Amino acid sequence: MSGCPGQVNIDTGTVSAFVSQNSPMRHKLKAELNGRDMVMTQTAKAEFDNMIRVAGPQEKARAQRFMYRVTVVPGNPSSRAANLQTTKKVGANDKVIFGTGDNMSIPTITSDAKFVRGASAQGVDFDVIVHDPVPLTGT
Template sequence: MINLDTNTAIAFVAEGSTVRHQLKAFVQDQQLVMAKTAFDEFVNIVKYSGGSSEQARANRFLQRVTVVPDNPSISAQALQPTRSLDPNDIIILGTGDHMGIITMTADAKAVRAASAQGVDFNVYLHLSYPLTGC
């Protein structure tokens, strides 16, 4: 099982994504989950910033994803938000931590900010790729 954060989901569906192949290779036959917070962020971003092909790709992508309730680990709940680590990052990364699974993310700043507070998440870091509006 692999937890996907918002920017990972965007990289999966963005038109012309240069990291999609790499992400697909990593998740191969794994069960994909998204915390409710990540799902809500993703749906909103795609709805307002995604083009028609990205929206169609997002709909197909979400058929493969199971949305799980937000349930951050105790260690994640102890984190203090910073400029680099917002409350949603804590919820999303913490939910993967509570489940004992890897979280895929492009948000290296949030991961470093959590680590600076003594919480090291099990993550797969990748480059981000924005929606193009196509």
């Protein structure tokens, strides 16, 4: 599976930054992703579905609208991601999420700098766009 230059893989933290009430990152992310097709692994979608339970009504409504613009894809990590050792910084879900973007030859946009550093420490550098994390506010 190979991606097109117009695609980007989004992780759970990025969806949170898009839908969080009064998110300082929303406009920056919109500008960064302007015109690109967003994909999200089933793993990231499941994480987000679990996280959205703490969201407030405005965030839930924004999340629903946002997900209409995202194509959910099966997790299919690259061998270099699958071969990473699972550690405190390198989680099993992260290996699927980032590894799928790697396998599709598209960047992953993320707020998970901890994973990026952990993978790099194991000799694997992913094509990533890192942004500041934005938690859900519950409003």
